[in-house]
Amino acid sequence: MNPILRATGITRRYGERIGCADIGFDLYPGEVMGIVGESGSGKSTLLNCLAGQLTPDAGSILFDSAQQGVCDLLTLSEMQRRTLARTELAFVHQNPRDGLRMSVSAGGNVGERLMGVGARHYANIREQALSWLERVEIPADRIDDRPSQFSGGMQQRLQIARNLVTGPRLVFMDEPTGGLDVSVQARLLDLLRGLVRQMGLSAIVVTHDLAVVRLLADRILVMKDGQVIEAGLTDQVLDDPHHAYTQLLVASVLQA
Ligand SMILES: Nc1ncnc2c1ncn2[C@@H]1O[C@H](COP(=O)(O)OP(=O)(O)OP(=O)(O)O)[C@@H](O)[C@H]1O
Numbered sequence: 631m632n633p634i635l636r637a638t639g640i641t642r643r644y645g646e647r648i649g650c651a652d653i654g655f656d657l658y659p660g661e662v663m664g665i666v667g668e669s670g671s672g673k674s675t676l677l678n679c680l681a682g683q684l685t686p687d688a689g690s691i692l693f694d695s696a697q698q699g700v701c702d703l704l705t706l707s708e709m710q711r712r713t714l715a716r717t718e719l720a721f722v723h724q725n726p727r728d729g730l731r732m733s734v735s736a737g738g739n740v741g742e743r744l745m746g747v748g749a750r751h752y753a754n755i756r757e758q759a760l761s762w763l764e765r766v767e768i769p770a771d772r773i774d775d776r777p778s779q780f781s782g783g784m785q786q787r788l789q790i791a792r793n794l795v796t797g798p799r800l801v802f803m804d805e806p807t808g809g810l811d812v813s814v815q816a817r818l819l820d821l822l823r824g825l826v827r828q829m830g831l832s833a834i835v836v837t838h839d840l841a842v843v844r845l846l847a848d849r850i851l852v853m854k855d856g857q858v859i860e861a862g863l864t865d866q867v868l869d870d871p872h873h874a875y876t877q878l879l880v881a882s883v884l885q886a
Pocket residue numbers: 644647648649650667668669670671672673674675676838
């Protein structure tokens with residue numbers, strides 16, 4: 631099986647400071663990879679480079695696209711990249727406001743993505759939007775409400791529906807449960823895990839919360855000072871961390 635994503639030598643500096651250095655990994659179809667590490671370790675820099683929101687200084691990111699074959703996300707034309715971003719890729723932001731259009735209804739937020747890939751039939755779009763609202767546990771009678779009228783957890787679930795409605799193959803998630811109450815986090819994680827499995831999604835999830843990777847990720851990368859210091863199957867790394875830093879990270883959660 632070919633990897634859906636192969637990152638090699640991803641490096642990004644901010645002046646003298648290193649954001650992330652020489653990161654490489656393969657992600658296989660249907661696999662979820664977690665990126666963990668303390669604040670400032672380079673998780674967001676790496677994710678933003680992978681997702682095309684930040685240009686790395688060096689490296690390549692090969693994506694096995696269903697439409698375009700294997701392509702380097704870093705050398706695609708703007709148009710090819712936009713097409714991929716609308717169809718095969720998705721990005722779930724920590725703050726739903728960054729991933730939703732707050733002035734558009736919930737149904738519109740989901741429908742808009744469908745229209746972006748060519749859907750034109752209003753009744754079909756509304757029907758699909760309704761079905762996705764149901765999948766993310768938003769009551770059908772809220773379809774015409776704006777996200778600003780939703781709770782934080784509902785907004786996040788709506789952002790997930792908006793991202794998944796077009797059936798992407800690879801989803802980037804930046805602290806998807808961050809900023810939510812603990813009980814809301816647990817429900818959202820359950821929902822995410824169900825959707826990822828049902829849809830056979832590949833995903834890359836950045837989080838500082840080891841409970842999130844425990845539940846969602848098959849494999850993890852542990853980052854420190856912009857480098858990957860440990861990588862492997864989630865349970866193996868968390869149950870038997872080799873690097874002293876990972877041991878500390880795991881121990882600090884156990885004590886909390
Ligand atoms: N825009 C920027 N300008 C300068 N330095 C930056 C910028 N963004 C990040 N950095 C630096 O790059 C390094 C990695 O930061 P990054 O935000 O990727 O870490 P992180 O692990 O995502 O942290 P957090 O969990 O707090 O979001 C840090 O030293 C940070 O100070």
